[in-house]
Amino acid sequence: MAIGLDDVIAAETILSHVDGEAGRLIIRGHDLEELAGHVTYESAVAMLWDGLVPLQGDPRAVFGEARAGAYARLSPLAAHLKGLTPVEGMRLLLAALPDSERDHASLAVGAAAVAAAMAVRGAQGLASIAPDPKAGHAADLLHMLRGAPADEGEARALDTYLVTILDHGLNASTFTARVVASTEAGLLSSVVAGLCALKGPLHGGAPGPVLDMLDTIGSADRAEAWLDAAIARNERLMGFGHRVYKVRDPRADVLKVAAATLKGRDNRIAFAEAVEKAALAVLARRKPGRRLDTNVEFYTALLLEALSVPREGFTPLFAAGRTAGWVAHAIEQARAGRIIRPQSRYVGTWPAEAA
Secondary structure: OOHHHOOOOOOOOOOEEEEOOOOEEEEOOEEHHHHOOOOOHHHHHHHHOOOOOOOOOOHHHHHHHHHHHHHHHHHHHHHHHOOOOHHHHHHHHHHOOOOOOOOHHHHHHHHHHHHHHHHHHHHOOOOOOOOOOOOOHHHHHHHHHHOOOOOHHHHHHHHHHHHHOOOOOOOHHHHHHHHHHHOOOOHHHHHHHHHHHHOOHHHHOOHHHHHHHHHHHOOHHHHHHHHHHHHHOOOOOOOEOOOOOOOOOHHHHHHHHHHHOOOOOOOOHHHHHHHHHHHHHHHHHHOOOOOOOEOHHHHHHHHHHHOOOOHHHHHHHHHHHHHHHHHHHHHHHHHHOOOOOOOOOOOOOOOOOOO
16 A cells, blocks of 8 residues: 555646656646746746636736736735734635636636735735736735845746746645545635645745754855764755655756856855755765755745745745646646545454354
8 A cells, every 4th residue: 555645646637747767847748947947937827727727818917917806805804814824824815715706717826926925924014015917927926025126037036936836746735636626616725725735844844944954054164064963863954855856856956047046146045055065965975875966945945035035935935836736737627527535444443243
């Protein structure tokens, strides 16, 4: 039996394919490297949704209008965010939207961006910021979240990140969204379910600890000794190795390039690159025969920190980007017209046989 359903095929999809042995991520027939850094998030979503969601007009305008419409609905709820974590606040906001809403697919993406920014700012005691429907999705998301406009380089870097996390096979949150969609619960309910799965630290909480590790190391000259001691204590090095990718993580590669475009500003990307080099050397020495490469969480943490996204905003921002993937999977699953109902094996005590 496969604990955790490893190697169990639970769905057929045209959306994405993760080849862990080859270090490859394919999204709608394109390698990730063809998309991330080359197309906007709105264009990537339109490509992912092709044949599933009819977008009326230019995707940038569609999602701009969706953000504006979502903000009009969600801004009155800002007072209820006090005392909630950003993920909990985002969950509250998205749960307020009805499944019967017209154009609910584009609304879900717009609402996810608005809700992520509102929830992060609400947790900090800050007022929410209205979206600019004429702006690009990445630039507007950064402005709503930080309160400061994004320059062209920042917007391009976040665009790359959002495209990178658009979809990634049948991970825990995507599978959850598909299970809920299979019950005909509705699209927005499926998105909220995906967010609830992402809330768990085993799925959505890894980038923050990367920064905690960098905080503890402190300086490049301490990196190798600190990392070597951590492995000697059988501690996991955050940002290295992956359950699925046995070689390179292609998402880490594209985010490393995106982060490099921000180097030289007020950030610690150069320091992190030195830590990465030391970590790979220590891992090669301490764990010979095992390929433990840098994973997506390492450069996610660096990129988002360099964009002045607070650590507690990492998971909501990820959810804002992944919502389009959840939407696509939910629609694909609903079209199958069959509820997901796996079997279990009973290993408990059997009742005594009647005398």
